[in-house]
Structure formats: structure tokens, C-alpha cells
Amino acid sequence: MAGPLQLIYTEDVADPRLDEFRDLTTADRRPDRPGGRGLVIAEGTVVVRRLADSPYPVRALLGVQRRIDELEPDLADLDVPAYVTSADVMADVVGFHLNRGVLATAGRAPQPSVADLVRGARVIAVLEGVGDHENLGALFRNAAALGIDGVLLGPGCSDPLYRRSVRVSMGHVLRVPFAVASDPGEWRAALEVVRAAGFRLAALTPQPGSVPLWEAAGDRKVALMLGSEGHGLSGDALGAADVAVSVPMADGVDSLNVATTGAVAFYELTVRREGAACDVRS
Amino acid sequence: MAGPLQLIYTEDVADPRLDEFRDLTTADRRPDRPGGRGLVIAEGTVVVRRLADSPYPVRALLGVQRRIDELEPDLADLDVPAYVTSADVMADVVGFHLNRGVLATAGRAPQPSVADLVRGARVIAVLEGVGDHENLGALFRNAAALGIDGVLLGPGCSDPLYRRSVRVSMGHVLRVPFAVASDPGEWRAALEVVRAAGFRLAALTPQPGSVPLWEAAGDRKVALMLGSEGHGLSGDALGAADVAVSVPMADGVDSLNVATTGAVAFYELTVRREGAACDVRS
Structure with a gap:
């Protein structure tokens, strides 16, 4: 009692x-x-x-x-x-x-399995190589604010329950469910579980041939893959993706901070997609 | 030479x-x-x-x-x-x-007048009460990345050329033009100059009655007004606005960091608006 x-x-x-x-x-x-x-x-x-x-x-x-x-x-x-x-x-x-x-x-609590994480979810974030605790905390804050259903943490990500990460997240890392797949085998298997659950794996990358984010989503469930700020997603992660997407930027400018890029992409995939139907011009 | x-x-x-x-x-x-x-x-x-x-x-x-x-x-x-x-x-x-x-x-350089700032501009950011140098620097970085044409700094904003702000902006505060209107009289006059130049003054606020950002822009030139993280825009600033707009958020979550909110709004008003024509559903 x-x-x-x-x-x-x-x-x-x-x-x-x-x-x-x-x-x-x-x-x-x-x-x-x-x-x-x-x-x-x-x-x-x-x-x-x-x-x-x-x-x-x-x-x-x-x-x-x-x-x-x-x-x-x-x-x-x-x-x-x-x-x-x-x-x-x-x-x-x-x-x-x-x-x-x-x-x-x-104390710590058991994390959900990847299968549990994606059950009932519509948009999840999939992070690789996000080692900075402040960026990780900010990503969870942005995920909570913009209605992301869960986060999958791949190789190279820090522990999101570190003190600094909890603080920067404003505590939202305690509310947004996450699963961890740190080693390469777990990681590949986790991505297949996500795909098998009906998600489109969309890798955010500035590389040539990527399509603007708003053209890629449609009505599908989306797993948005975000890489480290320095190096982006690994070749393996890009290879596992169904589509390469980008947030178009002004010429000659460094990419946004990874948490900010995440916020823009989360916005597009959640409130923006739900709020307005779009006819793509180009 | x-x-x-x-x-x-x-x-x-x-x-x-x-x-x-x-x-x-x-x-x-x-x-x-x-x-x-x-x-x-x-x-x-x-x-x-x-x-x-x-x-x-x-x-x-x-x-x-x-x-x-x-x-x-x-x-x-x-x-x-x-x-x-x-x-x-x-x-x-x-x-x-x-x-x-x-x-x-x-050394310092002369700042443009408000009239010079808006000449040829399509989207500008108008900041009030953004006193934190890191937030200010991050706003300039996001403005540069997403193609904002200039920034107007109103009362309560810090000097964006402080060392920390320059660093967090990745130097973009040195490239994105800005004008300063610190005292209340200058501020009111500056907002009228912006309006007279054909801009729609859109105040970002979570208050009831605000419309989703994507419904407010249309084909107009937009001055996006952003307030301090703690208190938002002042009553005077809200009163001077043509429209109150919001980034819809998940229930019960604190608003995003001001620089992140700015990034989402800049995205909507620049690359998103240029990239896709939208039919609003609701």
C-alpha cells in the first residue's frame, strides 16, 4: 500500500x-x-x-x-x-x-524489446552514433514535444539515462519509450524487426539522390534514421534504409545540429503530415 | 592594396x-x-x-x-x-x-537600418527578449541553414556578437544581416517599417486561437516573431502582430527550446513552403 x-x-x-x-x-x-x-x-x-x-x-x-x-x-x-x-x-x-x-x-527499469517499441507506433526515431549526452537529451525533448512514439538507439549512442541527458531532455527521456541495440548483430536484427512491422526506414542524409523529407513519407509508418553530427549514418545504416531523405538547406551552410535536424524532421512526419495534405510541386 | x-x-x-x-x-x-x-x-x-x-x-x-x-x-x-x-x-x-x-x-561594423534589412527579403525573424547567448547563436545558425534573409532584434535581446553567441552560431551571426531596435519607441517604429514593406507579422505563440503556421503564410512575405523562452512575446508584440501562429505540439509537453522552435518555423516558411504546395485539410 x-x-x-x-x-x-x-x-x-x-x-x-x-x-x-x-x-x-x-x-x-x-x-x-x-x-x-x-x-x-x-x-x-x-x-x-x-x-x-x-x-x-x-x-x-x-x-x-x-x-x-x-x-x-x-x-x-x-x-x-x-x-x-x-x-x-x-x-x-x-x-x-x-x-x-x-x-x-x-532505479533502472527494463527496456522494451524492439518489437514492443514499434507495436502501435506510427513514427519512431532511430539513432546511430549519437554520443553527446546533450544532443541525446535534446532529441528526446523534441521527440516528446512533436509526438514521436519511440526511439531506437543503435551502435555508438550514449546512455540516454545519464544525468545530463535526463536534464537536457527536461525529463522526457523518462517518458518516451526507447530500446537499445548496441552491437552490430542486434542492430541489423532490430532494423529488420522495424521493417517487418511495416515501417519505411528513411535515412536522413545530405547525400546526392536523397529526396526531400515531405516526398518520402506518404501515409506509411516511418522510422527516421539519424546519424552522428560529425559523420552521419554509417554505410551499413544507409544500406539498410528503404529511402534516403533530406531537409533541404541553404547553400554552403553546415548542417543543423542533430537534435535540431531531428526536430524539423519530427515536425514534418507528425504534426505537419497530419495537419495538411500536400501536393508536391517538383 | x-x-x-x-x-x-x-x-x-x-x-x-x-x-x-x-x-x-x-x-x-x-x-x-x-x-x-x-x-x-x-x-x-x-x-x-x-x-x-x-x-x-x-x-x-x-x-x-x-x-x-x-x-x-x-x-x-x-x-x-x-x-x-x-x-x-x-x-x-x-x-x-x-x-x-x-x-x-x-571591429564592429555598422548595422543595417530596418528598412535596409527588409529590402529584398522574403522571410525575416523578429526576436524579443531572447537574452541567452547560446539560444541567440543557435537561432542565427538555424536562420542561416534554412535561408532566413535577416533578423530584427527587439527589446530584451542580447548582443548577438558576444563571443559565445558567435561560437554557437558557427559564425553565421557574421553572415546573416541583423538590425537592432532595443527601446520601446524604436521597436514599435521598426515593426511598422516591416509591415509597410509588405510583411505579414506572424507571432509564434501557444495561446488559444493561434493558427498552425502552415495556414498563415500563403504567398506573403512573413516576419516571424519569436519571444523569450520563459514568457513568450510581450502583450505589445502580440498586439502588433497581424496573426498569431503556432507549431502544434503533443499534449502536456513544454514548448521546444526557442532556437528549435525557430528552426521548425523557419523550415516551414522557407524550404517547405517553396518545395510543396499544400491543401489544408482541416
Whole structure:
């Protein structure tokens, strides 16, 4: 039976109950935990609320009184300790001044299989080589805002549950389902599962012969493949795609940031495609 | 008569000729210079090349041999000193380690009037309250990539020529023309100049009654108004607009970052509008 938050007051920097909030700058690498990966960390009231609504099992909160007070009515079903302390003690525990004033930790949750990810989905994003945590977080934020149903992470992608990624995503990485296929064999198999589920694999690339995104989608389910900012999609990924698509750009300009390119493409494949029927001129 | 770069070798951290590269973390505030504003600083070969192609008068370069060598063939018309030194001396002068290995400084250039900015333009961005230098830089990068003809900066916007903004823009803030109308009187007058030049003032806002962006543009010239991330456009700006437009979002999600919203809207108003004729369904 779930209960309310258990408020616990402490001003002891060395309090061992605060250990899982300690030194957050290195909290993503935890050799003592499964897979060597850290707990999920949510920072700030907005992201803590999203964590509480997510499938990840919340373990504890740490915050200043004011922020815990703000959260308490929304977290009435959460039967976990909420450590209340001063901003100074918080800063000493986490290792830096945290101006959002509240944190929560959660354990990892099982990821869906690729087959589960695509079930009922209409548009998914498929990422390869997106190693930068901020770009990854921004992609999840953009995916949530524009109604992408899921994300498949291929080789070279970072862990989207790293602290920085969770923060930049505004917590949406905790809400948008994702599956991981890191090794080459898993990756090839995952793309075939997506295709077999009726998705058109559309590889976003500036290469010659790519067609403008709006010509490629039609009424099909689409898996939009996005590569790393430096090198784009690998030859293998391009080879596995059904169609190469592009966002036409002004001449001579570097491509957009990968998360921004993603946003434009997500827009085209979701709200734009649903909102207006288009006759292609050219 | 323009000549080639003048290569000058120095390993003296205290060399007074390097003073304008000194302590870059505070270089944006220069009480000794007109308007209290710093020189324009370009970092890295890509941005230095864009600076050299811009209207801003280059004053000097500072770099390691390898980066100066890379740039020299492209800067053959530039008759300015290029100080060549070691990475360590550079780090001591600028105040931090600079992994791009080359910098250039330039003076400010006169900004176009609003009338000049809109002459011949088809789509411009109009920004209000965009104070964050990274967002501002990203908006210029997105504007360049998606073919926006100019940017009008209203009240509450930062100086887009701050070092961080130039860097995040990848130097495109040096290429996309912009005009500034900071005080309320200038701002109102500037919006009237834009309207009188035949532009439809389209205010991007999530407020009820806004129409999807693609329904608002038609064949008109469009001035897309974007507000601050926190508060959006002011009541005055909304009142001055001809139409309120939105990028439809998934339910319950915070709006996109302002630069990302800009990218989606720029895409709609430029490449998307030019590439496909659309029949609106709803």
C-alpha cells in the first residue's frame, strides 16, 4: 500500500542515507551497480514530477524545504524517503551548487524489446552514433514535444539515462519509450524487426539522390534514421534504409545540429503530415 | 592594396601585441571601446573563415602554426598580423585552453537600418527578449541553414556578437544581416517599417486561437516573431502582430527550446513552403 512521502530532516553532510546523492558529477559511472551504470537522477521539480509519473522506481528525494513542499501534494502516492536539508548541505553532498533545489533518484527499469517499441507506433526515431549526452537529451525533448512514439538507439549512442541527458531532455527521456541495440548483430536484427512491422526506414542524409523529407513519407509508418553530427549514418545504416531523405538547406551552410535536424524532421512526419495534405510541386 | 597575412612569431605571454586576445572570458565587456562592447571574436578555422568573408573588419589572428597554415591560403587578401605561438602561450593569454587552436578579432561594423534589412527579403525573424547567448547563436545558425534573409532584434535581446553567441552560431551571426531596435519607441517604429514593406507579422505563440503556421503564410512575405523562452512575446508584440501562429505540439509537453522552435518555423516558411504546395485539410 503506497503512502505519502516520508519526510526526514538532516543537516549532517556525512549522513550515510544521502550516499546515493553524493558527488553527482561522477554519478553516471557506478561499478557497484548492474551494468556499471548509475541511478537515474532527476533535478528540479518539473523533472522530479516526470520521474514520478514514469516507469522508473523512485528510491528517494533530497531537497530544500520549499521544493519538497511544492512537490508533496503531487507525490502523495510515493512511499519513499524525502530528505529535507539546507541548500548548503545539499551543495556539499552533491558536489556543486544546485539551483533547482531538489533531486530524486530512481532505479533502472527494463527496456522494451524492439518489437514492443514499434507495436502501435506510427513514427519512431532511430539513432546511430549519437554520443553527446546533450544532443541525446535534446532529441528526446523534441521527440516528446512533436509526438514521436519511440526511439531506437543503435551502435555508438550514449546512455540516454545519464544525468545530463535526463536534464537536457527536461525529463522526457523518462517518458518516451526507447530500446537499445548496441552491437552490430542486434542492430541489423532490430532494423529488420522495424521493417517487418511495416515501417519505411528513411535515412536522413545530405547525400546526392536523397529526396526531400515531405516526398518520402506518404501515409506509411516511418522510422527516421539519424546519424552522428560529425559523420552521419554509417554505410551499413544507409544500406539498410528503404529511402534516403533530406531537409533541404541553404547553400554552403553546415548542417543543423542533430537534435535540431531531428526536430524539423519530427515536425514534418507528425504534426505537419497530419495537419495538411500536400501536393508536391517538383 | 591588400596583402597576405603578416606572420609574426612570439612566445612571450606578456607581448602587448596580444592584448586584444587577453582573458577572453571577460572580453565581451570593454568599457574602453565604443558602446562598452568588445571586439568580435572568431574561434576555430571554420568561424575565422566566415569572419574573413563578413563585413566585419578583421584586426588580427592568433594561432598555433598548424591552424595558421591551414587558413593562410584562404586569407591571402587579408593584410593583418597573424601571431603564431604555442598552444601553452595561447592558453595563458586567452585564459583557458582553446582546443580550436586559432582566433581572430574584428571591429564592429555598422548595422543595417530596418528598412535596409527588409529590402529584398522574403522571410525575416523578429526576436524579443531572447537574452541567452547560446539560444541567440543557435537561432542565427538555424536562420542561416534554412535561408532566413535577416533578423530584427527587439527589446530584451542580447548582443548577438558576444563571443559565445558567435561560437554557437558557427559564425553565421557574421553572415546573416541583423538590425537592432532595443527601446520601446524604436521597436514599435521598426515593426511598422516591416509591415509597410509588405510583411505579414506572424507571432509564434501557444495561446488559444493561434493558427498552425502552415495556414498563415500563403504567398506573403512573413516576419516571424519569436519571444523569450520563459514568457513568450510581450502583450505589445502580440498586439502588433497581424496573426498569431503556432507549431502544434503533443499534449502536456513544454514548448521546444526557442532556437528549435525557430528552426521548425523557419523550415516551414522557407524550404517547405517553396518545395510543396499544400491543401489544408482541416
